[in-house]
Amino acid sequence: MLTEGEVRALTALRGEQTVSELAANLDQSLSYTSELVEQLETSGLVETRRQGKTKQIRLSDAKALELLAALTQQYSHIDWPELLSGAALRVCYFLDTPQTVTDLARHTDVHRSTVHRALSPLQHRGIVYQTDNGAYTLNDGFEQLSAFARELAHHVHRQTVEKQTDTYTILWESLDEFLVQTTTEITEEHFIPTGPDQFQRYGLPLLARDRRYYLYSESTSELSPEILCCHMLVIDSGARAQSYCLLLLSHTSIDRDDLRAQATKYGVDDVVDDLCTYLDTSGDQRTSRLPEWDDFQELAAEYEVTP
Structure with missing residues (x-):
């Protein structure tokens, strides 16, 4: 970073x-x-x-720099530049909650040994500590270190999308990826079209909108139906959007384990669990945002989908 x-x-x-x-x-x-x-x-x-x-x-007036200034002023005895080099900031991004080394390696896409090297000087200076269950977390007073790493990543994401458009909203973001809404067509290779208009790839032509949605990712080249479902729920988790996701889950071959992993990543795991339970029970167990089973069958018939 x-x-x-x-x-x-x-x-x-x-x-x-x-x-x-x-x-x-x-x-x-x-x-x-x-x-x-x-x-x-x-x-x-x-x-x-x-x-x-x-x-x-x-x-510049980047908020990340305000957080860095506050951190270095409050703890002026610490050599922050040395501590925050290499993978340390990537690791700190995820230390807003306790994380094991395995979790951190998976989140940051670096080797476990690299995570250990990043954590060791932080632990030596009392910035992080290891809990009884083996997870690492920030000590009291150093929570702003994770806030700085997150704000810095957010700044990078904004800089990336602003090279393509001035009008946008970041709907979801992680360390190296973000989901953005805009009215501008973006053709840069790392911006992957997603959202409602991509349902037509699976034989589900939804009503087109003026808004466009893109996943920025340098590691993903194509969206699976599992990822597309989660994107749809990030964009809109209302009743209509959930019904469209039910169509997608019914119409395509879905890997349930991958779907739940993606749902956790995008923070829509509760909604995805509700959708899966609804389909597994033929609508007997449903939330208020899900249709009556007969209504869903009628919608599915319109799209030639068999629930």
């Missing part, structure tokens, strides 16, 4: 400075510091302006 050099530059930058002044504060060469500034400007974390022949640098 950030290199040690980038964190050092962000924590050393106070008010406006020239590249030369920042280089002196960092005890680094002018060329190295210029590269750092360019990287941070590209990521929207610093702003620059020309004043004569010199370039003035200052921090």
Whole structure:
């Protein structure tokens, strides 16, 4: 997320400075510091302006930087740039709740040994501790470390989508992925179309809308019906959307284990459990947002789906 050099530059930058002044504060060469500034400007974390022949640098108004400043001021004795380099920030992203090393390795997509290396200095300085059941969690007073990591990821996501459109809403996000709503068509390769209009891929043509939905992911190339169902519920968990998801679950070959894993990832596990129970019991067990079984059968017949 950030290199040690980038964190050092962000924590050393106070008010406006020239590249030369920042280089002196960092005890680094002018060329190295210029590269750092360019990287941070590209990521929207610093702003620059020309004043004569010199370039003035200052921090941007990104909320993540407010959290970083509060953290470094409150615990000024800690060498934060060293601690937050490598995979440490990726690990901290998920420490808003207790997590085992296995959980953290899965969430961050890094090896368990890398997670251990990230946690070890944090544990040594009393920032994290291990619970009796083996999970790691942040000590009291350091909760803002996870908040900083999350806000930094959110900032990166915003920077990514704003290269494509000015009008958008991020509906869901994790460390490396996000689900976005916009009125703009996005053709960049890592933005994968999703939402209601993608149901037609499974023979379920839903009413088109002006709004478009995309999953940004560098690791996913195609949406499974399990993922599409969860996206639909993130976009809209109302009665109509749930009925459409019932059609999708009835019409396609669904891996229930994968569906539940995706539902947990997207935070719609309770709704997905309700949908599965509804189908398994032919509507005998249903929530208020699910249709009477006869009504659902009529809807399914319209789409030539057999519940």
